[in-house]
Amino acid sequence: MKHMPKPPLPLTTLLGKAVREATRLRGGGSALPGLFVESIDKDFISDCLSKLPQGVVLISGTNGKTTTTKMVVELLEGQGLKVFTNRTGSNFTRGVAAALLGDVDMMGRLTADIAVLELDEAHAVKFVQTVKPRYSLLLNVMRDQLDRFGEIDTTARLLRTVAEHTSDIVVVNREDPRLLAVSRELPEDKVRYFGLDASLRPAFPSDDDMRGRGAEIGRLPKALSVLEEVKGHTAIFSLGPKKLTVTLKLEGVYNVFNSVAAIALVSSILGDDLNPDKLVGALEAITPAFGRGEKLTVEGQPLELVLVKNPGGFRLGLKSFDPDGYATMIAINDNYADGRDMSWLWDVDFESLKPGISHVSGIRAYDMALRLQYDEVEVATVDPELGQALRGFIRTNGGQPKRIYCSYTAMLALRRELSKLTEVEVVS
Amino acid sequence: MKPKLNILQLYPRDMNIYGDWGNVLTVMRRSQWHGYEPVLHEYDPGGTFPDDIDIVIGGGGQDAGQDRIQEDLLKIAPKLRALVDDDTPMLVICGLYQLFGNFFRTKDGHEIKGVGIFNLETHGGPERMIGNIVIKSPEFGDIIGYENHSGQTFLGEGVQPLGKLTKGAGNNGQDEFEGARIRNVVGSYLHGSLLPKNPAIADWLIEKAAMKRYGEFTPSVIEDRFAQLARKVALSRPR
Numbered sequence: 001m002k003h004m005p006k007p008p009l010p011l012t013t014l015l016g017k018a019v020r021e022a023t024r025l026r027g028g029g030s031a032l033p034g035l036f037v038e039s040i041d042k043d044f045i046s047d048c049l050s051k052l053p054q055g056v057v058l059i060s061g062t063n064g065k066t067t068t069t070k071m072v073v074e075l076l077e078g079q080g081l082k083v084f085t086n087r088t089g090s091n092f093t094r095g096v097a098a099a100l101l102g103d104v105d106m107m108g109r110l111t112a113d114i115a116v117l118e119l120d121e122a123h124a125v126k127f128v129q130t131v132k133p134r135y136s137l138l139l140n141v142m143r144d145q146l147d148r149f150g151e152i153d154t155t156a157r158l159l160r161t162v163a164e165h166t167s168d169i170v171v172v173n174r175e176d177p178r179l180l181a182v183s184r185e186l187p188e189d190k191v192r193y194f195g196l197d198a199s200l201r202p203a204f205p206s207d208d209d210m211r212g213r214g215a216e217i218g219r220l221p222k223a224l225s226v227l228e229e230v231k232g233h234t235a236i237f238s239l240g241p242k243k244l245t246v247t248l249k250l251e252g253v254y255n256v257f258n259s260v261a262a263i264a265l266v267s268s269i270l271g272d273d274l275n276p277d278k279l280v281g282a283l284e285a286i287t288p289a290f291g292r293g294e295k296l297t298v299e300g301q302p303l304e305l306v307l308v309k310n311p312g313g314f315r316l317g318l319k320s321f322d323p324d325g326y327a328t329m330i331a332i333n334d335n336y337a338d339g340r341d342m343s344w345l346w347d348v349d350f351e352s353l354k355p356g357i358s359h360v361s362g363i364r365a366y367d368m369a370l371r372l373q374y375d376e377v378e379v380a381t382v383d384p385e386l387g388q389a390l391r392g393f394i395r396t397n398g399g400q401p402k403r404i405y406c407s408y409t410a411m412l413a414l415r416r417e418l419s420k421l422t423e424v425e426v427v428s
Numbered sequence: 429m430k431p432k433l434n435i436l437q438l439y440p441r442d443m444n445i446y447g448d449w450g451n452v453l454t455v456m457r458r459s460q461w462h463g464y465e466p467v468l469h470e471y472d473p474g475g476t477f478p479d480d481i482d483i484v485i486g487g488g489g490q491d492a493g494q495d496r497i498q499e500d501l502l503k504i505a506p507k508l509r510a511l512v513d514d515d516t517p518m519l520v521i522c523g524l525y526q527l528f529g530n531f532f533r534t535k536d537g538h539e540i541k542g543v544g545i546f547n548l549e550t551h552g553g554p555e556r557m558i559g560n561i562v563i564k565s566p567e568f569g570d571i572i573g574y575e576n577h578s579g580q581t582f583l584g585e586g587v588q589p590l591g592k593l594t595k596g597a598g599n600n601g602q603d604e605f606e607g608a609r610i611r612n613v614v615g616s617y618l619h620g621s622l623l624p625k626n627p628a629i630a631d632w633l634i635e636k637a638a639m640k641r642y643g644e645f646t647p648s649v650i651e652d653r654f655a656q657l658a659r660k661v662a663l664s665r666p667r
Contacts, residue, residue: 374450
């Protein structure tokens with residue numbers, strides 16, 4: 001393919017759309033058409049995105065990308081913008097290409113004001129080489145998939161590259177020491193921060209230290225938006241001099257923290273054009289992204305799916321959700337997208353689940369059960385087969401709310417199984 | 429009163445990654461289950477090195493973490509060597525395994541001095557060796573874990589490997605060995621965490637410690653069904 005001349009954009013679009021339609025009919029994955037157009041026309045993404053009047057927004061970091069992207073999209077739409085996004089959580093560039101194929105017209109034109117894209121750290125670096133984002137949002141750097149990235153400090157360097165290639169504004173989590181260091185190398189007027197009030201910091205275990213010795217926090221820069229207070233579903237945010245009191249539909253304090261990130265970003269994009277009432281209205285309407293604290297109803301009882309991908313995320317999840325009154329299941333796979341290394345389970349403290357949980361499942365169910373054994377958390381049933389475990393979990397815990405902590409591919413498989421039992425939103 | 433065992437975790441602040449805590453936790457719990465009262469001591473740079481230690485456990489770190497402990501490690505080296513000579517059981521994984529050797533030479537030629545407990549040297553390699561790994565050890569049988577390192581380690585005279593590779597890259601991706609053994613010290617690149625899925629090594633550390641301090645060790649029967657099943661699954665997984 002290397003020597004073939006690049007096809008004109010409408011042709012790439014036509015071919016890409018055809019492949020997309022063919023894969024859809026076959027019930028295939030969402031990435032293949034993206035891979036296809038990337039291979040015949042490496043400029044496809046930049047050609048489609050370069051003409052957007054408000055440019056491109058890139059969201060990256062270890063945890064919270066999908067949830068935050070969804071929030072930013074809905075907040076911008078609430079302000080009247082037409083937004084393009086890659087909402088499948090396929091945060092590779094081919095996922096962006098695939099999403100574009102769905103949204104562009106036959107000429108390869110995208111009718112949108114702005115694009116909001118989530119990309120993992122490695123793909124974000126690849127992406128900024130061809131498309132310069134006008135805004136970027138850096139959420140956090142945590143130990144995750146070190147079997148892919150090698151070291152957490154390497155991951156931080158990737159995000160520094162993203163920040164350097166951002167033309168206008170980089171929005172940074174000032175609570176993350178590695179990102180704070182990255183931001184301090186950027187011109188001051190290019191950076192906006194979001195953060196936490198000091199009273200909330202204990203609710204967020206630091207990633208560097210699972211054993212509760214919080215990192216020393218030096219003087220933090222002033223943040224554009226701060227999460228001041230959380231009580232149940234009510235949160236108070238500061239935004240510049242203003243205070244916003246918001247009743248959220250989101251579960252888990254870490255999702256609330258993601259919404260501060262979203263507020264800071266949206267306010268940076270819109271500046272004086274921001275309508276605060278519409279912002280609050282849109283915030284209150286936001287529901288969790290699929291599998292990220294997503295709430296389904298099974299046999300008249302709520303069932304929550306909590307995606308856990310790394311020690312930091314798992315710890316935050318356990319800290320955010322009270323196991324009392326809930327039946328709990330944990331499902332851990334070790335496919336490529338989950339990370340093959342199971343060491344991370346040993347960097348999470350499970351004692352809050354004592355005396356015990358109902359089910360453990362997934363390819364690495366026994367690794368998970370072993371982990372729980374060493375925290376003296378009882379497990380009623382261990383069954384590696386996900387569908388069977390799910391049905392057993394629902395059967396034995398009738399009349400009770402349920403919660404499943406699941407790794408990425410386990411989450412996808414469980415949603416497929418759940419769609420046979422209840423209404424599950426299709427994300428494609 | 430249960431007999432005590434003093435367990436030292438070396439540098440938990442800077443050398444504690446990929447489940448190194450799992451090794452400490454496993455020794456703590458299994459000591460309890462065998463009828464002892466484990467007492468955890470933590471040593472970080474600049475701290476007071478505790479006396480009367482029965483088991484030493486150390487892990488790996490980011491490059492930055494290794495830089496932070498390097499000077500301090502050389503300071504406590506005589507104490508560590510005295511413990512080794514006294515047959516104290518120890519387990520060192522990845523970063524501290526490398527620094528228990530003579531030196532680590534980085535890719536750009538910078539040399540980090542080790543404490544020389546193992547006669548071995550490590551050289552920064554061109555690529556990371558990452559994936560599931562299985563080795564066969566004459567003492568412990570099949571050892572199952574996960575490796576993630578770019579350092580290539582070569583054993584010198586007088587040091588035995590921990591085991592021979594069945595699957596994975598091991599010490600250097602060139603010879604067929606993994607880890608190192610001397611006296612009652614085990615060095616290895618295996619995370620996983622290593623001890624939960626290889627309880628034979630955990631019990632060996634505890635037995636050595638108990639024999640040394642109390643002159644006897646009567647193991648309890650521990651339910652290791654999950655460990656056995658997790659081992660079986662791990663063996664079947666791709667690299």
